[in-house]
Amino acid sequence: MVVAGDEVRRARPSDGAALALVEALSRPGVVDGFTVTGWHHRPVDTERAIDVDQSNESVVVSGPDGGAVVKWVVRSGDGHDPAPDRVSRLVDAGFDAMPRPWGLVQWQGEARAELVAMVTELVPGARDGWEWAVEDARAYPAGSAGLEQSATEPARALGEIVARMHLGLADDVPPRADAARAAMWRDDALAGLAEARALIDGAEGERLERHADSVRATLASLGGAAGTPLVPVHGDLHVGQVLRGDDGAYRVTDFDGNPVVPGPERTALQPAATDVAGMVQSLDHVAYVVLHRTPGVDAAAVERWRQEATTIFLAAYRRTLAAAGRSALLDESLLEPLRLRQVCREYVYAGRHLPHWRYVPDRALRARYEVETDR
Structure with missing residues (x-):
C-alpha cells in the first residue's frame, strides 16, 4: 500500500511496491509473520503493469540485466495454493524448464500459509x-x-x-x-x-x-x-x-x-x-x-x-x-x-x-x- 498524508491506498504499478518486493528477496527470512523465500536476485529499477484481465495482478519489473514478473495475489484464498510447494520442489530438483523463479512471499496465519506474491523471470518474446x-x-x-x-x-x-x-x-x-x-x-x-x-x-x-x-x-x-x-x-x-x-x-x-x-x-x-x-x-x-x-x-x-x-x-x-x-x-x-x-x-x-x-x-x-x- 501507499501512505501519503492522510491517504492510504493500494499501490499501483510505478509506485515502487513491486521493486521493493524484489529487493526484499535478497534478504530471505521471516518478518512480522511474512516468510520471504529468495532463490535469485537481480537489480531492477522500473515497473509496469501487464494490461490483461487476470485473477491476480502482474507487474513487470526491469533492470539492466533483464526483468521479472511479480504476481500479486489480490484475493484472499482458501489456503490451498499448490504453487509454493510445487515450485520449491522443482527448484530443489534442479528443474530448469520453467521461467526461473526469483522467490515468493507468504503470510503465515494461525491455521495456514497464504501466498502473497511470486516472482519469476521474464521470458523475452514469450x-x-x-x-x-x-x-x-x-x-x-x-x-x-x-x-x-x-x-x-x-x-x-x-x-x-x-x-x-x-x-x-x-x-x-x-x-x-x-x-x-x-x-x-x-x-x-x-x-x-x-x-x-x-x-x-x-x-x-x-x-x-x-x-x-x-x-x-x-x-x-x-x-x-x-x-x-x-x-x-x-x-x-x-x-x-x-x-x-x-x-x-x-x-x-x-x-x-x-x-x-x-x-x-x-x-x-x-x-x-x-x-x-x-x-x-x-x-x-x-x-x-x-x-x-x-x-x-x-x-x-x-x-x-x-x-x-x-x-x-x-x-x-x-x-x-x-x-x-x-x-x-x-x-x-x-x-x-x-x-x-x-x-x-x-x-x-x-x-x-x-x-x-x-x-x-x-x-x-x-x-x-x-x-x-x-x-
Whole structure:
C-alpha cells in the first residue's frame, strides 16, 4: 500500500511496491509473520503493469540485466495454493524448464500459509501454446513447415519436459491411492458429465446425449484406480501453460492448479496421468481450433499433425521416465478416462463461460465415437 498524508491506498504499478518486493528477496527470512523465500536476485529499477484481465495482478519489473514478473495475489484464498510447494520442489530438483523463479512471499496465519506474491523471470518474446502450437499446426498443412519442425520436435520437447517435471515433483517412494480416493475421482468425473449434459443444448447436446453411456462407462473406470502412484502434479497442464520464448525454449508456467476445482483438490496428490492426459487432450484441441478457424485448410494434413504430435509427446514422456527407472509413475490405464474427464470439463467451461468453445469438446467426442466420414 501507499501512505501519503492522510491517504492510504493500494499501490499501483510505478509506485515502487513491486521493486521493493524484489529487493526484499535478497534478504530471505521471516518478518512480522511474512516468510520471504529468495532463490535469485537481480537489480531492477522500473515497473509496469501487464494490461490483461487476470485473477491476480502482474507487474513487470526491469533492470539492466533483464526483468521479472511479480504476481500479486489480490484475493484472499482458501489456503490451498499448490504453487509454493510445487515450485520449491522443482527448484530443489534442479528443474530448469520453467521461467526461473526469483522467490515468493507468504503470510503465515494461525491455521495456514497464504501466498502473497511470486516472482519469476521474464521470458523475452514469450507466447503460450494457444498461439505457438496453433501456428505450428496451421503451418504444416499450409506447406510453410514440415512435420518434423511443426509437430515432432515440439512434441518431443514437451514430452521430455513433462516427464522431468514429474521426476522432480515425485517422492522417491510415492504414496498410492486408496479405494476412497479412486471413488472420489470417479464421482467427480461423473458429476462433470452430468453437468455437461445439463448445460449443452443444440446439436452438440444431442451428440453428447447419444454417446453419454459410452462416456459414463469410461469415466466409471476411475473407480478402479486404487493403488496408482500419486504425485504433486501441475494440475492444470495444457499447451496454454507452456511458453515458447525468443530463444525457442519451452517453459512450463502457472503451478497454482486448476482454478475451477475446490481448494483441497488443487493441493491433493494426483496420478501423473492427470497432467499427461491434459497435455495430450490439449494437443487434440489445437488441431480442432485450426480446423474451425482456418477456412479451406487441408483437414487430412491437420489430422496427420495431431496424430504425430500426440504420439511423439507420449513416446518422449515414456522414454524419459524409463531412462530414470521410473516408468511406474504413469498409470497407462488412466489416460483415456482422464482425457474424457477433461473433455467434460471443456463442455462445462463452454456452458458456463464461453459458449462458442463448445465446438472443441464436440469435435473431441466425434473423433472418439463417430466414423471418420462424419468428422
